[in-house]
Amino acid sequence: MTSKYLKNKYLSIFILLVFLSLKVQTQSNNFKSDRTKFAAINVGLNGLFGGVGSLINKKDNKTNFKTFLNGFYKGAIGGAVTHIGLSMSHLIDSQKNIAYAWPARFVNSMGSSIIQNAADGDRMFERLHFNLFISRLEYYPYQKKFSARLFTSSLYGIAVVGSGNRFDLGKSLKSGxxxxxxxxxxENSLGSGRATGQVSSVGMRSDITGDAFYDIFAEEIAHIQQYDRKVVGNSFVSKLDSKWKNNSRFYKKMSKYIYFDLNGPLFWMAYKxxxxxxxxxxxxxxxxxxxRRINPCN
Structure with missing residues (x-):
């Protein structure tokens, strides 16, 4: 009963988000074709990741085809939700308000959670996560359980973006x-620029003001959302993680308080x-x- 209720509840939320996304997207012709391409890649590629991951983490006696198909459709749904979350990042620019980073990242995290659950071979909403500052917040709807762990990659983001720079508490709380x-x-290993988005941190030059500030801030939030989408790496080594926990009491205990993620290496390699x-x-x-525009090629 609880499982059926959760499915109906989240299906309703998904339909609402699709409606809001369509309302937000006032697309002009010069980037419509690219938007369609990005949407298809988000759905298809994350469906593939979900299917492959579910085969790696197979937990029942279903045929490989059924297992893959089950993971694929869940991963594809997760990809569609991340597409909506990424679309919502434009609200920061259009509404000139960095607070819209909260709903954009929340929806994106919902999609990433579904993708990771699919690749883990779990139920669609088994675990929902949200990366907040230096923590990874996790909620288990079926067990009604909540946990918070140190998000290790966020420390790297702080080191890259915050080293020698000024921290703004007000903008941090407003944007999440x-x-x-x-x-x-x-400066970082992926290049240098007047602004950067790294894991859970955004850095910008102090002379970026006015409309340009919101334009660039929205783009950096989108990069953070891209980073969060690389969750399947942990799913692909899920069995190894379980083995280490069984063999090492220290690692098992540390894992309760620290989330060791592979998002960083995967995103770095893909970006390079x-x-x-x-x-x-x-x-x-x-x-x-x-x-809502095309970025000129190099």
């Missing part, structure tokens, strides 16, 4: 991400590969979703 200002450029070509997919996607 750690915000830093600098008088110089932000994309950056080697004429058009960086992640930059194209982030600008399309957040700013």
């Amino acid at each position: 991400v750690l915000f830093f200002e600098s008088d110089g450029r932000f 590969i994309a950056d080697s070509g004429k058009c960086n997919y992640f930059e194209q996607e982030a600008v399309n979703y957040s700013n």
Whole structure:
């Protein structure tokens, strides 16, 4: 009964989000074709990740085909929800309000949670997560259980964005991400620029003001959402994680308080590969979703 209620409840929320997304998307012709491409990739690729992950973490006697199909459709739904969340990042720019980062990231996290559950071979809403500052918040609807762990990658984000720069508490609380200002450029292994979005932190030059501030802030939030989407790496090593917990009491205890994620290495490798070509997919996607325009290729 509880399982059926949760499915109906979240299906209603999903339909509502689709409606809101369509309302938000006042698309012009110059980026419609790209938006369709990004949506298809989000749905298809995350469906594939969900299917492959469910085979790796197979838990019953179903045929491999049924197991893959079950993971695929859940992963595809998760991909569709992340598409909506990314679309909502444009509200920051259009409404000139960084507080819209909260709902955009929340919806994106819902999609990422579904993708990870699919790849883990679990029920669609087995575990819902949200990365808040330096913590990974997790809620288990079926067990009505809540947990909070240190999100290790967020420490890397702070080191990259916050080192030697000014922390803005007001903007951090308003947006739900750690915000830093600098008088110089932000340097990291993926390049340098006047602004950057890293894991749970956003950094921008202090001379970025007015409409440009919201335009760039929205794009950096989209990059953070892209990062959160790389959750399947942990699912692919889920069995190894369980083995370590069984063999190491120390690792098992630490895992209760610390979330060791593989999002970082996966995103870094994917971005580096994309950056080697004429058009960086992640930059194209982030600008399309957040700013409703096409990002010129290099």
